[in-house]
Amino acid sequence: MAVVRPLSRSQSVALAAAVVAALCLAVSFAQQIASSQVPAPVKAGVQTRFPGAKVTEWKLKGKDYEAEFNLNKIDIAAKFDATGAWLETETTIALREVPLAIRDKFASQFAGYKVVETQSVQRGDGSELIYEIHFENSKEVVKAQFRPDGKGLERSAKAKATKGK
Structure with missing residues (x-):
């Protein structure tokens, strides 16, 4: 019969830190998707906020969509929710x-x-x-x-x- 011992405080802290790190890493990954999988309101949101943007790559991050494009020779990644509401812009x-x-x-x-x-x-x-x-x-x-x-x-x-x- 196996003996189960409680974790020490330092082991508990290390385990909690490892779990948090793993969750953060999992959330940071995005799935590349086809333009046909992007809801129309999201595409409209991109064009409203960035007129003339030609999206080169779409990603799904959790429930949010990320559009990657180059506008005026600047690389941009913009996030929108499924309703097309703008959430964030990362500009190189x-x-x-x-x-x-x-x-x-x-x-x-x-x-x-x-x-x-x-x-x-x-x-x-x-x-x-x-x-x-x-x-x-x-x-x-x-x-x-x-x-x-x-x-x-x-x-x-x-x-x-x-x-x-």
Whole structure:
């Protein structure tokens, strides 16, 4: 007969952290979908907010839709709910456009990482503009969000796939 022992406090904390990390990672994944699977109100919402946008890729993230397109030579990803209401826009920007406080924080906390992409993020709830940096090293790919003053908000990481033989 197996003996079941309660977890120690540190084991409980580690298990809870692992579960939260797994849930965050699962939510961050998006499913690419065909344009024919996107509700008409969502397509109309994109054209209302971004006239002339030609969507190159659609994704389904949970119950929300993400349209990726290039407008005026700028890469944009915009999220809408199923009714076509705008939720968020991620706009690709140059690293030099990221506030200095964020660049300094990044340099001190993530030395040895290479910046892959930088974005400004505007949310439909009227909250302040935030900045998102995607970066990597030899082991992982990380996405982190910052307030303009450099305060970190959210961070998620995925291990890099190992190359098979």
